[in-house]
Each structure stands twice: as C-alpha cells, then as structure tokens.
Amino acid sequence: MTRPFLVDVPDDVLDDLRARIRATRWPPPAPGPPWEQGTDLVYLRDLVSHWESGFSWRAAERALNAYPQFVASVDGVDLHFVHQRAAGGAGGVPLILTHGWPSAFVELLPLVGRLTDPVAHGIEGPAFDVVVPSLPGYGFTPRPARAVTTRDVAGLWHGLMGALGYSRYGAQGGDFGAGVATWMALTSPERVIGIHLTTPEVAPYLGPGSAPLTAAERAYAEQVAAWESTERGYSAIQSTRPQTLGYGLTDSPAGLAAWIVEKWRAWGDTAGDVSGRFGRDFLLTLLTIYSATGSITTSLRDYYDNRWHGSAPGPRDRVVVPTAIAVFANEFVPEGVPPPSWSSRLYDVRRRTVFPRGGHFAAVEEPDLVAGDIAAFFATVLRSGGDA
Template identity: 45%
Template sequence: MLQSFSPHADPAVLDDLRARLRATRWPDAPEDAGWSMGADVAYLRELVAYWADGFDWPAQEAALNRLPRFRTTVGGHRIHVVHARARGGPALPLILSHGWPDSFWRYTKVIPLLTDPGAHGGDPADAFDVVVPDMPGYGYSDRPVGPPLDTVAVAGLWAELMSGLGYDRFAAAGGDIGSGVSRYLALDHPARVVAVHRMDAGLPVYTGDRADLAPEERAFLDTAAGWGATEGAYAAMHRTRPQTAAVGLTDSPAGLAAWIVEKLRAWSDCGGDVERAFTRDEILTNITVYWLTGTIGSAMRMYHANGAIPPAQHARRVETPSGFSLFPADLVRAPRAWLDRIANTVRVTEHPRGGHFAPIEQPEAYAEELRAFFRPYRT
C-alpha cells in the first residue's frame, strides 16, 4: 500500500549541519593542485560556505515534495518512490533506476517531460506512467539492516514493486548501478519488460578468450582497465572497506561534499567546471539528501554486494529489445560490437552533449530519447 510521503527536515538537524560546516577543519593542498589530486579544496571552501549560509534547503525540499512521493513496503524493505502518472490517461509504465552518488534526484527534471510530453514540445501519445524508486540504502528508502543488496536483488524488488502498483508489463531504463538493475529486470523478468534502455553498458566483465573479440572490443576492455587504474580508487574502497570511509563521510558534511562533488565534476560534461553541468543548488540538494538520510555508508555497501555477483551472471545476454544512449563525457563508452554481444541491441544513440548524469545534465535530450526508443513497444 502506498502512503503519501512529504519529509520535512527538523530545524535542529539543519542547525547542526550548519554548525558542522562552519567548524570544518580544512586540509592543506599543494599550490595550484586544483582537481588533479581529487577534490579542489578552494572550490569546496566556497561550496561549503554557501551550504552553511546561503543554501535554502526548505525551498529545495518543498520543490521535491511537489512530486508525487510515497513510501511502501517491498520484500520487507521500506521503499521511497515517486509515482507520477501520465497526464491524460493510461500510458506505458516506465521504471527508472538511479545509481551512485545520487538517488531519485537524478530524474527529477525528466519526470514532467515524460508524464506530460505534450506540454514540453512532444507528442502526448508518448506519455509514461513514471516510477522512480530509491534503492534500499539510498535516499529516503530504509537502509537494509542485514547484508547489502546487489543489483540482482534490487531488480527483483522492482518487479514486485511494479506488480504492487498494478503494472503487469512495463519498460525499464537506468544509468550507472541503475543500468545493471534494469539489465537484470530484463534478464529475470523477460515476459514483463517490453524493452530496456540503458545509459551505459557498465564496466565490462569478460572471462572468455580475448582472441574471440573484435579489435574495438579489445580496445574497450583496455580502456576500461585503464580507467579503473586511474579513476577507480573510490570503487575499490566501496567494494572492500566501505565502513572505514563511511565513518568520516557520515560525520563530516564537508567530507561528504568532497566525496560526491569530485565525481559530479569528473563524470559530467562540464569542461572542468562542475557548475556548468549543475547549479550550486542542484549539487547541494543531492548532497543534502545523503546528509539528512545518513545513507552514504549504506549506498557504498552496494558496491560490496555487487562485487560478489558470480561471473555467470555477468555473462548472460539480454534478449529483450535494448537501447543505449552514449554521452560524450560518460565514463567509458562501449563500441557497437560489445553492445551487440551483451544484448539484443536495436538502437544506439550517440548524443552530442552530456555525461554520466544525463537525465539532469541534458533532461530534454534524455527524455526525447526515451520517448523515441520505447515508441514501438507501446502496444
């Protein structure tokens, strides 16, 4: 049963947050280090000062609460979900799965574009009933008290959630970890998922003979390995020792901001200036959700769970019609040969702008791509 949900932060909690921000004990940094060694301390000082004395969380919270937000129990887990019905009647149900370091926040800009395309320059016939849940341990969904859930388990929860909402057949889309969740929805519930759209193919897992791969596939594996060596320290920490990092990130809002903002900058199409991709208020809304819900540790633990997924699961090919959006500033872009290897790929779109967080970086382009891709699967 859905229960309406409109959270309101306790003023005392916000006062504590501001006090912590003002009392930040800042590290030194080499002269002109910028972002070359991680988060730019000079930028973070400016961001934290604004978070403490300029950012209006109640206004941002009120904007989020204008979405149709609910909580419900799925598989024993209390889940927060945005359930936005299409304007004008029945439409194709679509479940959108987020990743890290975000939550339902990733899709807040595209929800109205998908539920009411006619009001945004689109065809009203392309409307969706949009379902955007927070994964367990993220955002306003409860943190699992037992072992963390992996993407396979979350896909099972989402299938149950869609049944509870009255949707027998539906479309699925996602990015980052949510790309994997959408993949397993299609793999484990092929009779129910009409088609699946993914923003990325994820970092490749391949245990076969590399000689069987096309040259561009081998180059892709090498590029992904190089990315992991230079950019993957955060993921190694999440997979192996998430609780160690969680102590500092849960206690220090400045530390939390550093951990998240560095990724928002590195993974977005911002040309080195993170505020070209996101407004300062958008950045801090995402981070404040993590702070108020205390979910940075539980979100990181999902990497630990995913690290134990058996190789045989990674080797499964998706036979459900699949589409991919490739954005120029995303982490590692897979070649078409790889996409055909891992899925029944019927559409690949290369976008001129955007990065890993395209639904909030380029919401119009992302929404239009979903409308176009799912159009043949509405009947």
C-alpha cells in the first residue's frame, strides 16, 4: 500500500532545535591551522548561528514538497521515497537512485528534473521514471530493529520497484548506494537493465584463485591503505560503537553539524570551502532532516551492520548486467582513482567516464555531468537490446 507523504516538521521540534543550538557549550579552538584537527570552531559557530536565526526550514520544506513523495510498506519497513514520472506521460525508463552516508535523499534531488525531462535540460538520452528512496534509518524511513545491510536494502528496493509496477529497471548510486545497486544486480540480474555507479563502494574478490594484481592495482590498493590509516577513524567507531557516538550527536545540533559537515568538506570537491560549494541552506536542510527525525544514530548503524552482518563478493560473484562507472577527479573516499581493471574484476563495465571535477557527492556537486552520463549510458544499453 502506497500513500502520499509531505515533509511537515512540528513547530515544537524546531523550537527545541533552536533552543539546543542556543545552549551549545563550545570547546576551545584547536591549535594549528583551521580544520587540521577537525571542524573549525569559527566556521561552525557561524554555521549554527545561521541555523538558529537565519535559516528558514519552512522554505526548505516547501522546496522538498515540490517533489511527489510517498511511503510504501515493503517487508515491514515503511519506505519513504520520491517518485516522479517522465515528462509528457509517455512512460520513462524506470530508475532507482540511492544515496549514502552522511547524506539523504536530498542529495539526489538535483537529478530528478534532469532525468525526467532531459530535453528541457539539454541532455541527450531517454526520459526516466525516477524513484529516490531514503535508506532505512535515514530521515523519513525508520530503521527496523534488525541488521540491515546493503544486500538487504537491495531486496527492499526490488520489492519497492515491483510494488510500483516496474518489472525491469535501472539502478544508480554512490557510497552505500553504490553497494545497494551492486547487490541489486548480483541478486536479481534478470530485473536490472543496468547500473550506474559514482563511487567504488564494493571491492572485487581478491582471494585465492583471483588474478594477480597489476602494478596499477597495487598502487591503488596502497593509496587506499594510506587513506584508511589517517581518515578511517569515523568508520572505526561507527562500525563498532554507533550507539555511544549517537548520544552526543542526537543531543547536540552543533555536534551533529561538526560530524557531518567535516565529511562534506573533506569528501566533496570543495577546495576547502564547503559552504561555497554546497550552499549553507542545502547543508542546513540536510542537518535539519537528521536532527528533526533523530536519525543520525540509526544511519550510523549502516557501518555496524555491513561490517558484522554484511557479505563481500566471492570468487563466483560477478555483475553480469551492463555497468557504468563515473570517476570524479576529486573523489577522496578513498583517495585515488581505481584503474579500469579493478572495476572489471567485478563488473561488466560498458562505460567508464573520467570527469575533471566533482567529488564524493557528485549528484549535487555536478548534476549536469551525472545526469548526462546516466542518460548516455542507458541510451546505449537500450539500443543494444535492453528494455524497460
């Protein structure tokens, strides 16, 4: 059963948010250059001051509610999603887009108009019926009281698309969303037209019987290891003690902002200017969704569940559906660009595009590039015999 949904945060929740911001207890500034030891104090105080007194959540709500949103119950989970059909009503290529952490469905909204009405945006390719769900535990989709891995979400997404009347469809995503798209293709390839990925979320099988690493692959693996030795602290705690971390981030809007915005600054193609790149109101819309729904702790559980309950591709696992890999020059999670052979170990790569700009949050950083690449890829897939 699918029912319409409107974003409508109660006034008392917003009043409480503002009161908590006003009551923030600030630490002393860190010695050394700004941002070297984490989120800069001067920047953060300015951001949360705007959050408390300058940012209009009601205006943000109106913008969000311009997109048709719904809730559907699939396997006992009430999934929140945007569902916008192709312009003109002729029936578009069904496509489900999935975000990651520390993000939400709002990251993918810039793609919706570009994909449902590509002609109006100067994009060549088919029009799409676009579905943008919120991952379980993020924003308006609650997380069930059980482990939920990217493989589990893939099953939920198949159920959602079936409930919407789609028998075959494409999948796209970055970060955890890339993992979901990968598992959608691995578990039910007959239902998937193709997948488009903006980050290298799932590593190929490298165990006994796999081909030796090439020199380029060894160099990439070394870059990943170096990045993990200095930047993986967030993941270590989120995959071991998410509940402990969640108390502080749920209680303190300033703490929540510090934890999330630092990642958007470091992982995006920001040149150090996170507000200039994404806009303060976009960042505060994202933060308000996390704060108003109390969902930061449940989002952190993605790391715990996937580490302890997830599964990695085995020696016989291979994505046989057509795959597109979009590589963004300033992707820093992890640092380094995987060589083509790395992706080809797991995927049937039909398209690989290297873009000179853009980072981890490509859909909101460079929506024209991402939407154009998606449209071009699926146009090729459909011409080669795929169908919707």
